[in-house]
Every structure is written in structure tokens, then in C-alpha cells.
Amino acid sequence: MASDRYIDFANTDFGRRLVAAVGLPAPARLERWQAGRLRPVEGSLLISPGPLADQVRSFAPRITDLLFSFGGEVPSDNPWIEGQGPKLKAVVFDASAFSRTEQLSQLRAFFQPILRSLDPCAHIVILGKAPDSLNDPLAASTQQALEGFTRSLAKELRNGATAQLVQVDEDAENQLEGTLRFFLSPKSAYISGQVVRLSPYAETVQDWSRPLAGRKALVTGAARGIGAAIAETLARDGAEVVLLDVPQAKYDLEALAARLGGQALVLDICAPDAAVQLSEHLPSGLDIVVHNAGITRDKTLANMTADLWDAVLNVNLNAPQVLTQALLDSGALHDNGRVILMASISGLAGNRGQTNYTASKAGLIGLARALAPVLKARGISINAVAPGFIETKMTADMPFALREAGRRLSSLGQGGLPQDVAEAVAWLSQPGSGAVSGQVLRVCGQSVIGA
Known part of the structure; x- marks a missing residue:
């Protein structure tokens, strides 16, 4: 990840004076949860x-x-x-x-x-x-x-x-x-x-130090980046984690699973038999499903090929739809389960050159809203998390001007970290968070995009 040198400078003594003198924004270093707190x-x-x-x-x-x-x-x-x-x-x-x-x-x-x-x-x-x-x-x-x-x-x-x-x-x-x-x-x-x-919901957390103890969680796209952070945070909170990613990420996936004491599952979620394979690997079922896997294939619509369009819609939207329905139909997703869909603020606001991506992310938001009342009788909640500008390898590779704009166009004046998204997912995974369903939680520092 690229270092945010502006925040580094703005939080020095000289930087504070200069930033104040010329009227530039002065984002603070955010305090985040640390082990032992x-x-x-x-x-x-x-x-x-x-x-x-x-x-x-x-x-x-x-x-x-x-x-x-x-x-x-x-x-x-x-x-x-x-x-x-x-x-x-x-x-x-x-x-x-x-x-x-x-x-x-x-x-x-x-x-x-x-x-x-x-x-x-x-x-x-x-x-x-x-x-x-x-x-x-x-x-x-x-x-x-x-x-x-x-x-x-x-x-x-x-x-x-x-x-x-x-x-x-x-x-x-x-x-x-x-x-x-x-x-x-x-x-x-x-x-x-x-x-x-x-909304009313009876189940509550019994142990705040390990709120997910006794729960089994599946995280797709878990080998690196936001997916890896989600897996680590769920494991920190007591969940048994099953980490899923594509064959190309097998080495990173297995290394992370070993470190977390979890299970690695190498699987193409777009494969015709993906739902069957998933059920076979999860004979005892699941309590938490995090659909984090996603790709981008950016082009303006005038230059968008069918292959680029289909690839993004298949991975980002169709696979979560199919796998979620399969887990529900088979009973593999237990009662009082949690489904978290990884959307994006661009799915709320749109983004030039991303018609395929934004359509897929808006579709996930629609899925959460549509399924929430259907799943209520089983105590299952389904929500979308919509990250804004998050500091990952992908954003580190962006052109400087675009990266800086993404960082500063929010009330907090900086990019978020994968941990920020992971903490939101972990909260929505808790027993008591069944009180929240069919909603979109933006993890974006109050970005002006989609506001």
C-alpha cells in the first residue's frame, strides 16, 4: 500500500503550522482498535x-x-x-x-x-x-x-x-x-x-471478548487485501473461518488459513458446479457468509466488450446470488445466520468507466434489500457493506492525482484501511446484529461520492 505522505506531513509540528496558514485540510490520524484493548x-x-x-x-x-x-x-x-x-x-x-x-x-x-x-x-x-x-x-x-x-x-x-x-x-x-x-x-x-x-431481535452476544465464538464463517476472495483482513478479524472475534479463493491464489490462501487455524478452499465461484462443491466442503453448514470476491474490468460503455461485461457481472453479482440461494435452499446456512455482501459506494453513486462494476454492486444492494424480509422468519440477516477509498494494492497502483482525490474527498480527509471494512463485517456478523437487515453500511469516511 502507498503511504499517505500528506497525513504524515500534516501531523508534524511544521506541517500543522503550514497547513493552517494556507487553509489546507488537516486530516487526523485515526485511532483504530488494537489487540489488548x-x-x-x-x-x-x-x-x-x-x-x-x-x-x-x-x-x-x-x-x-x-x-x-x-x-x-x-x-x-x-x-x-x-x-x-x-x-x-x-x-x-x-x-x-x-x-x-x-x-x-x-x-x-x-x-x-x-x-x-x-x-x-x-x-x-x-x-x-x-x-x-x-x-x-x-x-x-x-x-x-x-x-x-x-x-x-x-x-x-x-x-x-x-x-x-x-x-x-x-x-x-x-x-x-x-x-x-x-x-x-x-x-x-x-x-x-x-x-x-x-429492529426487534432476541439473540444477543454472550461474551464480548469473543462475540463470534462457536460460529463458522465463509469468506470469499480471502487470500489477500480486504478479504484477508475480514478473515483475520472474524477469527480474532472467535469464529472458525473457511477461506475461499481462486486457484491462482492458492499459496497465499493456504498460508493465511494455516496462520488463522482455518480451512482453505480453492474454488472458482463462477464454475457451474460451484454450489455443489461448496456444499460438499461444508457438511456441517455455516453461520456467516461474506461475499467479498470481486473484480474490475474498467472501460467506458462505448468501449466495453461483452467479455469484460460478463466477467464482472458473473463474479460480482451472479455468483453471490447463486451461492446464497444454494446455501439457503440446502439449509447449509443455519438459522440466525448472517450474510454480508461487499458492495461499493460507486454502486450508490455510479462511476465513469465502471458501468459493469457499478451495476454489479448496486445489484448486491438490491439483493440485500429484497432478501431481508424473506429471511426474517429464520432469523437470518443480510446486509451490504459499501467501502469507499480503501488503501489496498489496487489503489496504490492508481495514478497519483486520482489516488489523492480519492483520499481527500471525504469528511475524514483520508483513505480507509482494510481493517475498517473488516470491523464493519465483524459487527454485522455478531448474534445481536440480526437487528440490522436489508441495510447498506458505508465504510467511506463520509465520502462526498454517493452522499
Whole structure:
């Protein structure tokens, strides 16, 4: 991967002064999860009043040692007072009870004083309700306003801070802990300005140190890059991993599988008998399927040959469709399983010279949305993860100007790492993440593309 020399320079003493003097962006080095870390939040957590916030307070001591409330509004918490309280590493604001426009003024009153008191790489989560779950048009309108606020707030934050909106349906409160453990921690370092909806789901994580213990996961395209990072992260979280890739990647695949204590499976997912071969290699079935394998064959449509078109659509879209259906039909994908499809922000926004690629990635998003209600009865969730500019060998080989543009065109002002995508996949693979289904989670630093 190419080094991001601009970030290296902008974070030196001289670089900071020069960047500030000429008004250039100054992206911060993002804090990411590291082995040995014990708490999701290592610093102060500020929680507003509110009905969902009360739920958060019940498990907050498992997330952080330092809990505060705004101005001492909650007597059981330490009071946080502007100019006197500590720097804040994490913030939870409960807007779930907002039903009228005048209540939105609480957003300004709460957030304005704290914006200059955030630690580097702080994480903010606003809690709300899905507008389409509300019968009152004014309440629905008010809740929809939270999305615009959250996305704009995320663009105003500095020093690597992020903001998300989590919409919590009735009876989905039991999934708040897993969601906040992810979005308030460095595991979500490269995710910002996103909206996630939690629906009722009974299953929860039993061991937060190994949330995927006892689960078996298949990762396609696992030999290197993002796929390898996903395999490593799932194994870190306790999953038994089956790593799949093409014959050309056999050496790297087997080496990674040996290191992770997993199983290597050399298979062309576009082969006519791929589904049969897969079932034969997985007699005990699976709990998690990550469709990461993908290719690009870029040409403008005027110059796109049928071979280039078909190759991308077959690998990126048809193979996940066929293999997912085969695993469902055979029962190889267990009840309460997880399916994660690797989409792309270009599948949301389009991209010149990639009509085949963007069609395939948009198709994966459509697959997640279409299958989610069908799979609900079995407790199976299906979601798409849409990476933005991720620092890989492929992006390192891009022309300099395109690579720099890709890095800077986001609120966080830099490219992400394969680990960032892997952490999102690992969260969506957890038992409690069955509360999230049919959704698209962008891992893009709040890229302006597809916004």
C-alpha cells in the first residue's frame, strides 16, 4: 500500500503550522482498535437524558469507567459543565422522544457547547426513531430532521471525530449495547454520517471478548487485501473461518488459513458446479457468509466488450446470488445466520468507466434489500457493506492525482484501511446484529461520492 505522505506531513509540528496558514485540510490520524484493548471507550462518555439514554446507562459501566451527564441533569452521573468538564471521547444523545419541531432546538443547545471539548477521534451517536414507524406526520417529520442534522454534524467535526444516527424500533432496545460498542469505539473509525436502524431481535452476544465464538464463517476472495483482513478479524472475534479463493491464489490462501487455524478452499465461484462443491466442503453448514470476491474490468460503455461485461457481472453479482440461494435452499446456512455482501459506494453513486462494476454492486444492494424480509422468519440477516477509498494494492497502483482525490474527498480527509471494512463485517456478523437487515453500511469516511 502507498503511504499517505500528506497525513504524515500534516501531523508534524511544521506541517500543522503550514497547513493552517494556507487553509489546507488537516486530516487526523485515526485511532483504530488494537489487540489488548479492554474497553470500547477509553475516556469520558457523555449521555443526555431520555428514555433510550436510560437504557444506555444500564450498561454504560461495561463500556467506560468515566460516565457524565450534561450539566448534571441526571443526578446519578458525574456532571459535565462547559469549560469545567473533561474532554469527551464519546457522546450519546437521545432524540427518540422528539415529535415536534421546537424540540429540535435541544440539538443546538446540547452539541454547541461540547464541540470544542471533544477528544481526538471522538465518536457521537444520536438515537432516534425510524420516521416510517410513526403514525403522526409531525413526529415523523421531526425524526427525519435528525438525519439531516447528523449528516451535517459529521461534516463539521474535526480531528477524526465521527457521528451516526441509530434509529431504534420498539422492543429493539436490547440491541443497543452491541451497536454502541461498535459505533462508540475505534472499530468504527472510518464510518461517519451513517443511519442504521435496529429492529426487534432476541439473540444477543454472550461474551464480548469473543462475540463470534462457536460460529463458522465463509469468506470469499480471502487470500489477500480486504478479504484477508475480514478473515483475520472474524477469527480474532472467535469464529472458525473457511477461506475461499481462486486457484491462482492458492499459496497465499493456504498460508493465511494455516496462520488463522482455518480451512482453505480453492474454488472458482463462477464454475457451474460451484454450489455443489461448496456444499460438499461444508457438511456441517455455516453461520456467516461474506461475499467479498470481486473484480474490475474498467472501460467506458462505448468501449466495453461483452467479455469484460460478463466477467464482472458473473463474479460480482451472479455468483453471490447463486451461492446464497444454494446455501439457503440446502439449509447449509443455519438459522440466525448472517450474510454480508461487499458492495461499493460507486454502486450508490455510479462511476465513469465502471458501468459493469457499478451495476454489479448496486445489484448486491438490491439483493440485500429484497432478501431481508424473506429471511426474517429464520432469523437470518443480510446486509451490504459499501467501502469507499480503501488503501489496498489496487489503489496504490492508481495514478497519483486520482489516488489523492480519492483520499481527500471525504469528511475524514483520508483513505480507509482494510481493517475498517473488516470491523464493519465483524459487527454485522455478531448474534445481536440480526437487528440490522436489508441495510447498506458505508465504510467511506463520509465520502462526498454517493452522499
